Amino acid sequence: MNLSETFVRRPVATTLLTLGIALAGLIAYRLLPVAPLPQVEFPTISVTANLPGASPEVMAATVATPLERALGRIAGVTEITSRSALGNTRITLQFELSRDINAAAREVQAALNAAQPLLPTSLPASPVYRKVNPADAPIMILALTSDRYTKGEMYDVASTVIAQRLSQVPGVGQATVGGSSAPAVRVELNPYALQKHAIGLDEVRSAIRAANANGPKGLVEDDRRAWQIYANDQARTAREYLPLIVTYRNGAAVRLQDIARVEDSVQDLHHAGSVNGRPSVVVVVYRQPGANIIETVERIEALLPVLRGAVPAAIDLDVVMERTSTIRAAIEEVQRALAIAVALVVLAVLLFLRRLRAALIPAVTVPVSLVGAFVAMYFLGYSVNNLSLMALTIATGFVVDDAVVVLENVSRHIERGVPPLEAALRGAREVGFTVLSMSLSLIAVFIPILLMGGIVGRLFREFSVTLSVAVLISMVVSLTTTPMMCARLLRPADQEAEGRLSRALDRAFEGLRSAYRTTLAWSLRHSPVVLLVLAGTVALNIHLYAIVPKGFVPSQDTGRLFGAIRADEAISFQAMREKLERLVALVREDPAVESVTAYTGGSRRNRGVMFVSLKPIGERGVSADQVVARLRARLAHEPVARLFLVPARDIRVGGRQSDSSYEYTLLADELAELRTWAPRLEEALHSVPEIADVSSDYETGSLQAYLTVDRETAARLGITPREINTALNLAF
Numbered sequence: 001m002n003l004s005e006t007f008v009r010r011p012v013a014t015t016l017l018t019l020g021i022a023l024a025g026l027i028a029y030r031l032l033p034v035a036p037l038p039q040v041e042f043p044t045i046s047v048t049a050n051l052p053g054a055s056p057e058v059m060a061a062t063v064a065t066p067l068e069r070a071l072g073r074i075a076g077v078t079e080i081t082s083r084s085a086l087g088n089t090r091i092t093l094q095f096e097l098s099r100d101i102n103a104a105a106r107e108v109q110a111a112l113n114a115a116q117p118l119l120p121t122s123l124p125a126s127p128v129y130r131k132v133n134p135a136d137a138p139i140m141i142l143a144l145t146s147d148r149y150t151k152g153e154m155y156d157v158a159s160t161v162i163a164q165r166l167s168q169v170p171g172v173g174q175a176t177v178g179g180s181s182a183p184a185v186r187v188e189l190n191p192y193a194l195q196k197h198a199i200g201l202d203e204v205r206s207a208i209r210a211a212n213a214n215g216p217k218g219l220v221e222d223d224r225r226a227w228q229i230y231a232n233d234q235a236r237t238a239r240e241y242l243p244l245i246v247t248y249r250n251g252a253a254v255r256l257q258d259i260a261r262v263e264d265s266v267q268d269l270h271h272a273g274s275v276n277g278r279p280s281v282v283v284v285v286y287r288q289p290g291a292n293i294i295e296t297v298e299r300i301e302a303l304l305p306v307l308r309g310a311v312p313a314a315i316d317l318d319v320v321m322e323r324t325s326t327i328r329a330a331i332e333e334v335q336r337a338l339a340i341a342v343a344l345v346v347l348a349v350l351l352f353l354r355r356l357r358a359a360l361i362p363a364v365t366v367p368v369s370l371v372g373a374f375v376a377m378y379f380l381g382y383s384v385n386n387l388s389l390m391a392l393t394i395a396t397g398f399v400v401d402d403a404v405v406v407l408e409n410v411s412r413h414i415e416r417g418v419p420p421l422e423a424a425l426r427g428a429r430e431v432g433f434t435v436l437s438m439s440l441s442l443i444a445v446f447i448p449i450l451l452m453g454g455i456v457g458r459l460f461r462e463f464s465v466t467l468s469v470a471v472l473i474s475m476v477v478s479l480t481t482t483p484m485m486c487a488r489l490l491r492p493a494d495q496e497a498e499g500r501l502s503r504a505l506d507r508a509f510e511g512l513r514s515a516y517r518t519t520l521a522w523s524l525r526h527s528p529v530v531l532l533v534l535a536g537t538v539a540l541n542i543h544l545y546a547i548v549p550k551g552f553v554p555s556q557d558t559g560r561l562f563g564a565i566r567a568d569e570a571i572s573f574q575a576m577r578e579k580l581e582r583l584v585a586l587v588r589e590d591p592a593v594e595s596v597t598a599y600t601g602g603s604r605r606n607r608g609v610m611f612v613s614l615k616p617i618g619e620r621g622v623s624a625d626q627v628v629a630r631l632r633a634r635l636a637h638e639p640v641a642r643l644f645l646v647p648a649r650d651i652r653v654g655g656r657q658s659d660s661s662y663e664y665t666l667l668a669d670e671l672a673e674l675r676t677w678a679p680r681l682e683e684a685l686h687s688v689p690e691i692a693d694v695s696s697d698y699e700t701g702s703l704q705a706y707l708t709v710d711r712e713t714a715a716r717l718g719i720t721p722r723e724i725n726t727a728l729n730l731a732f
Contacts, residue, residue, distance in 0.1 A: 025371030132173030171296030179273020271601030399474030424487035563610030592620035
């Protein structure tokens with residue numbers, strides 16, 4: 001049975017088939033998305049809840065625990081982690097790889113609704129969820145700067161215009177605003193003035209609340225006209241609050257300006273942000289798990305002109321960091337390597353066959369086999385990434401084997417005087433099943449990878465499928481196009497002119513053959529020595545395998561660094577802001593750094609975040625790991641605050657934020673056990689010389705003040721614990 005006879009005898013149909021494969025592959029290539037790696041992220045959803053003023057223990061007991069019980073009933077959840085801080089709780093849920101994140105989000109919302117009656121009634125807002133991994137690196141950072149507008153005004157624009165619009169972009173999971181907070185009027189009460197006029201804090205609060213109303217008033221109309229009624233019942237600026245009458249004492253009005261300092265400010269003063277040392281408000285954009293980075297960033301970039309037109313002209317909106325430049329550079333490098341691999345394969349065939357006509361055959365069949373794989377990638381939902389292109393680069397050596405086997409066998413018959421058409425039919429018939437068995441055996445090698453589970457299996461599945469498809473297409477092309485081209489292009493050697501290059505190559509190959517004959521004869525005469533060398537090689541490889549460093553993925557240089565700033569728990573915000581400015585200045589002094597974005601504030605006021613963009617590798621001349629080591633040495637002696645820098649990577653496992661590349665989690669039934677063993681483990685890890693930047697997210701060094709209420713005295717004075725709690729809350 002000759003699998004190739006029909007295609008050899010119908011060259012036009014075979015040529016059209018080959019062109020069809022190539023054309024379909026080129027079209028599919030233009031439609032394929034671009035990504036750094038295959039989409040392997042676990043579907044992750046983050047749930048946050050806020051209760052201002054509550055301690056971490058209260059947040060964990062009254063908010064996190066009821067939510068975890070409700071969320072733990074959702075099917076397909078593989079991991080639930082929570083972090084409770086002052087007034088804030090974040091719960092991260094990871095689902096199985098097979099779960100659809102949109103369906104999981106609906107179940108999360110249902111669980112939150114079911115847990116609502118179990119949550120504290122003082123919760124200012126219901127818990128919210130985001131389809132985003134808190135441990136993932138942002139895909140883009142925007143900065144707002146202005147010489148005219150305050151940071152509060154810029155924050156208002158960023159949160160109400162920019163962040164809202166970005167959240168609607170497909171692929172964006174969350175757009176957070178940092179560096180400031182929303183505009184507000186702050187009333188700083190003078191306790192001595194309050195005591196002088198015998199005014200309580202709740203009186204001031206009631207007066208401010210009663211002075212503001214925002215509701216419909218109605219209208220007045222006659223038989224001809226109608227008037228809509230409005231009033232200045234909503235105070236918006238500090239100037240409007242100053243003459244507010246709080247109460248009357250001794251027949252005289254006590255106004256707000258008499259007992260307090262009123263100024264236009266922001267809701268939370270404990271926020272600071274900077275871009276390259278310049279105060280600014282930053283918008284950090286995260287993608288949804290599974291969303292394509294390149295496509296999402298392109299949508300955001302297309303939206304930027306609209307956003308710039310929506311903000312005041314005096315506010316500058318700039319992109320300070322985005323991840324696509326390094327991804328595109330890596331993809332272009334792999335594409336260049338693939339092109340070089342194809343060229344080298346064709347050149348090797350040309351050198352060994354020494355005939356241009358023969359070299360044209362693999363020059364056609366190899367690219368067609370590789371390009372045809374893009375069709376399967378498109379229908380399977382794959383992307384053009386480093387692993388899929390690496391699979392095609394490796395497949396170059398495999399697909400050329402099929403063509404060379406057919407080509408060599410047909411050439412052998414032609415050299416014996418068989419006509420080219422008959423030689424193609426005979427040669428293809430002889431090696432047809434050999435090519436088939438070679439291809440199937442290569443594909444069988446990747447079956448264990450296809451059956452692997454978990455994130456590792458998902459990561460390499462695209463690699464193995466792409467390579468297997470390329471080998472299958474190569475098998476088809478080698479049994480159809482290759483013998484057809486052999487029948488039309490190959491000629492007997494005596495019909496082709498032999499040039500100087502051909503004669504020189506003949507002499508070189510003859511010398512190589514002679515050297516091989518000599519070494520082979522020596523090896524056969526000294527077989528014990530050869531076997532001893534073989535055994536030594538095997539033993540050396542076993543030793544090298546044992547001592548070679550091992551890890552999940554190799555170190556990656558994306559041109560970006562992620563920094564976590566951690567200060568003493570008792571640090572004031574003013575001191576934290578100064579340390580933030582100091583650390584930004586130190587990092588900017590490094591010659592490899594291009595830009596630095598940092599901000600601090602929120603529920604953990606001793607923490608800050610820094611994003612560092614490095615110059616292109618050609619300009620800095622050192623890797624990201626070397627930059628981190630250099631900066632670590634400079635930052636080691638900074639007092640009060642520490643900066644933990646790690647290179648940002650395209651793949652990250654887990655849903656917890658960490659200050660370093662690796663994290664060890666302690667579990668216990670009692671909080672007291674964690675308080676005992678966490679410091680001991682941290683101290684032990686500090687003693688390991690191979691480990692740097694050891695830290696723990698368990699913090700107990702903050703300063704606290706406890707008030708012991710004398711309940712009997714309070715009851716005698718008619719004061720309830722609730723009134724005491726309200727007074728403290730209003731005051732602090």
